[in-house]
Amino acid sequence: MLEIKSLHVKLEEEGKQILKGVDLKVGPGEVHAIMGPNGSGKSTTSYVLSGRDGYEVTEGEVLMDGQDILELEPEERAAAGLFLAFQYPVEIPGVSNMTFLRTAVNAQRKARGEEELSATDFLKLVREKAKSLKIDADMLKRPVNMGFSGGEKKRNEILQMAMLEPKLCILDETDSGLDVDAMKLVSEGVNALRDGKRSFVVITHYQRLLDHIKPDVVHIMSNGRIIKTGGPELALEVEHNGYADLLAEVENA
């Protein structure tokens, strides 16, 4: 599904090297968690995968279903099945959430040569998906993320994910700013999308989210590299001991 090979990335403007050789392989239906201290390169990885400006890939490649996606525009990556749930969802005044969703769904269908959804079919689908995420009609009518609470913004990200049905979902600190109930709701939304084929990369600081979204593999990232990979127990270890022990262990190795 996703294969990252020796990915080296620096900031275009400052020239600062952020990723120093990331290797990661995510198979179909798998859930991988990436944990790590602040500034280790977790969010940069998600931005580079989704095609955000401002980063220069100096080495390495990213393959999705065998296709190198680094040459693709962000919209082409999305149409190919990549989805990034933003850490800080963007507010867009003047564009209703409904218009935003319909435009996105139909743009992707068009890019894939599929027929656009009719207004009625779209409405039916969005209502059904919104309901399970407790997103009411008012939230759909309001401009994208405008005046949404932290929890509403994150639920809205999951709604987009549910509507777009991507092959690969990257969740960038989706748990930040969520209370316990909201985290449960968001996790249920994510779990509902697990169908054995769709893959997930869950970026988080905390083990807590992983209680709800159970990962198959846990990676620890530090200073632009994945320094350790293990099973779900690795996340528990971090929760108990922090990153310091792990970092020291790797340095001494």
Add this chain to the structure above:
Amino acid sequence: MKRAELKQRKLDTTATRVDAMSLPTGAPWAEALRQDALTRLLAMGLPQGRDEYWRWTRPDSLIAETPTPAEVFVAEEAPVFSGIDRLKLVFVDGVFDAEASDALEGENLEIMRLSDALSADIHWAKDAYGVQEKKAQDPVERPLATLNTAFATDGVVIRATGKVAKPVSLVYLHQSESSDAVLHHVVRVEEGADLTVLENGPAAARFNKVMEVEVSDKAAFHHVRAQGRDHERRAVTHLFATVGQEASFKSFTMTANGVLTRNEVVIDIMGDDSIAHVAGAAMGDGDFHHDDTVFITHDAERCESRQVFKKVLRNGAKGIFQGKILVKPGAQKTDGYQISQGLLLDDDSQFLAKPELEIYADDVACSHGSTVGAIDDEALFYLRSRGVPAADATDLLTLAFLAEAIEEIENPEIAEDILHRLEGWLMRRRAAG
């Protein structure tokens, strides 16, 4: 050069300019009103580049003896408002075309050609023609409106006595490359009446238009206009309005291209508990200069005014906004809002704004803002990351930028029509690259 000398030179230029022109004939009272306007014009002089009020818009081509020729533009699609059930009045290069127009009648409606009204022995227009224009000369002179009062050759006089079901639609066709049109409309919306006036079309190579509107107590006036797409046309327009008690005035203007446009709006809110909204969406590509100059006076209690102006500019287009809210002593509980924003689609374009508030009452809420910027990168990336191609995402964000102005149009059918035109403009720009 000394101030007095400059002023004298200005007056001499004005005298020379109008020397060859003759005032249209009419009833003695009408001729007196025109003569009064001419006298006032000769005393104030036509605008010049060094006038503060014309600092950002050069008036030369608007006051020149002959208009700069403008190629007649032929659009492929049907004109705006074509699908609206309306009372259509057509002017060709500034001359009323009775054949192409509907009959001048309607329920709760009195409507008459200006020249007929100004030729009648007795007509209510006697107390209205040029009256607001004259009053609006203080504190800022608006000589091109005075020129209009003196020399206007055509127009309509409209009186609404109740709810007028169909909008009165003024259609301005441009057929001659060197036409110079001067139109003057007088509108009175009587107590409790409701009238919608639509305007569209380029009108002429050069167009000078005045509309004076009196909105009586408990009356409502809606105005939506689309200024023609002819790229080379020039226009100066003045919209004057007085608003009575518990009354409503709403005006929206869409401008897509035109080498020079100056739209002045002057509103006096004179009765308590009233509202006055003025909005504009302008889109310019290339050699485009668009100026909105607005002056709203609050002279009553608990009134609300809004000024919402949005301009999308690219390829060296220029947008101007000069907007003022004046709150007179005693105009307590005034709620004034003013926003002017420029969206620059490249580095060559320019947006200049001069927002002003002048407040003499102590219990008021007035807010104003003015911004200029490019498409929001964050929003653009967010849309693209969801699969929306960059060009579509840019158009969506451009329409979103204009949305606040378009929302000022009350009638959904008309708003939809305007939105459709804006989308068309964006599509064409995209095709042009």
